[in-house]
Amino acid sequence: MREIAALNDSNPTPRIEMASHRPLDRIKPLSGSRNKSENSMQWLRTFVYEMTGTHTEADKRCIPFELSLREGAIHWFRQLPKKMKRTWKLLSNAFIRYYCSQFTQTALSRSYSVKRERSEHLCDYLNRLNGYARNARLQFEKGGRDAKESTCSSSW
Known part of the structure; x- marks a missing residue:
């Protein structure tokens, strides 16, 4: 650890701080x-x-x-x-x-239980729903059974 001396304007006595933090680039990225x-x-x-x-x-x-x-x-x-x-x-x-x-909760059950927040814009809600579906690996493009069930069970 290295020491950093700093002067405080109101107090002429030097203050010592211990720098004990790692650089931010050492934080492991989160994959999610x-x-x-x-x-x-x-x-x-x-x-x-x-x-x-x-x-x-x-x-x-x-x-x-x-x-x-x-x-x-x-x-x-x-x-x-x-x-x-x-x-x-x-x-x-x-x-x-x-x-x-x-x-x-599984990703699939989360996608079924998602609800639109009261003040949430419709586009934001649909983007969020799409993110849940992507995590659950639902097939919306082909209109599969999962997509139909997820869309019908979501609260508008």
Whole structure:
């Protein structure tokens, strides 16, 4: 660990800070596979810890967060509404809801139970529904049975 000396304007006594945070490029990217082998909550805790160490404002964490996503996780992120992508509190809550709280549900059952939020724009809802379907590997293009059942069971 290296030591950084800094002067405080109101107090002329030097202050020592211990820099104990790894660089952000050392955070393992999240693939978004949504299985128990990739511990999403632990990944988020590590990300928040590293961002806290950089003294980055909360909403400015959204860009490095996006850059840390791969594969299914980046698809999930891209379907989020713009406001959610720019507001850390909304983004982190959406991440927890999607990646951390539903290990017991299969991707297929999640796609069947998806509901449109009250203030959610229809296009945003359909993009989100499409993301769930992609994760569940439903065949919407050919109009298969799964696609029909998923569409009919969704709440408009």
